[in-house]
Amino acid sequence: MRMTQRKLNGIYFSIWIALTLTVVIILKVATPIFNNLLTDLNLDYQFDPTLAIQMSVVLLLLSLLIFSTIWSIRNRIWKGKESIKSYFLILKIRKELILASYSDDQNVTEKVVRLPKIKIKFDDKQLNTGRLIIRDSVEFHEKLEKATFTPALKGFKVETVYQSDDGDWFIFDFYATDSQNQDVFTELSSFLDWSNQTTNQYQIRFDGRLSADLKHILLVGATRTGKTYGLIGLLLQMINKSTTYHLYFADPKNDQLRKIGNWVDPKKTAVTTEELIKLIEQVYQRLIEREKEMEKATATRMTGDYRDVKLEPIFLVFDEFSSFINVLESKEKKQVLGHLTAVVQRGAGAGVFLLLIMQKSDATTLPTAIRSNLLLKIVLGNATTTTYSTAFESSSDVPIFRFGKGQGVYLDDTMSKPKLFSFPYLKFIDAFDGGSNDPALLWQKNSSDQQALNSEL
Incomplete structure (x- = not known):
């Protein structure tokens, strides 16, 4: 069989060790026999193997030491x-x-x-x-x-x-x-501990191996792919960070996100078309204000963003954008898309971000100017080729995998191909399905409320 020089060297070394051991054994076993033979021949000489054995053992140990040192250094033991x-x-x-x-x-x-x-x-x-x-x-x-x-x-x-x-x-x-394999959390506190292991106040942990700086996010997934659990996990991290996150909730479906928004801040939660337009305008005005704050705060700096001057992040969380944008009149649509385009193009450095949730990514619904600036894209479940193509600009590089709930693929601005992704399973949320626990407790930031929540769960 053909082999590498390294393996051949190992064989040579093994033979050398075997021969050295053989010599020691022969000296040990054969010396008494040899000395008895000399006695029988009436020869006044006895062979003492001690020195030879000691030298052989020293040579053996020295060889092992040299070999193990080389191996340890090569393999960074x-x-x-x-x-x-x-x-x-x-x-x-x-x-x-x-x-x-x-x-x-x-x-x-x-x-x-x-x-x-x-x-x-x-x-x-x-x-x-x-x-x-x-x-x-x-x-x-x-x-x-x-x-x-x-x-x-x-x-x-x-x-x-x-x-x-x-x-x-x-x-x-x-x-x-x-x-x-999905991480499973039965308590809010253990989930937050896990999220803080790899993040600071301006970072979010998404799964077991992905933690990232805040950026514009596109989350795509059909019904029952785990979007809600994933979104709840992200929002819980945000409201429990040491710095305050200013969250705006847009839910044209009047569903789960509206409930969360009302628990967190009803004044920053919108459902109807009129409310949604006003909310987007409000976030856009916050962007303009933030840019002025940044200009003043960084006047003496060559570089830097909102983190360097300790400004608080602002997030517009928008569920089912397509069901909203498709019902707008032309003038309203132009204004809304203009504001959102400004947020994704200018907001990252100022700490103003967009988190967009959709059932499918459609080029006609989500303009390229917005989609291309959503730097972290997550697609849950086994999506269609069209969804992958519009989200990632290609479907050919998507890993082949049988996705469970909360699992999918992601692509960010540092990658050339999508990678597998898995939101953690927040088992403690299941305790609210029966109505025995007050969901509002889940969305309180202070630790005493968290302890109360964990004791109830």
């Missing part, structure tokens, strides 16, 4: 579980590369082959995501471009492939397949 996991994954990949004939033909003997350099780097201590990094070359470029390493990464799945900035490496982003 100080990283603990990560180094062990990386070692066995690379071992498996190297084996698969040999079987797939990924060898350098200019450096091949009858049994020994040369493989490209391989590295694995994990992004977190939980080993949920990481990167497989393989050295590119003229010899391997075409093969690596078409390669899939998911079968070799047991327990992990590759989702994006790209080249390093210098073009010297192929990088395969992967995630642990069990990381897509």
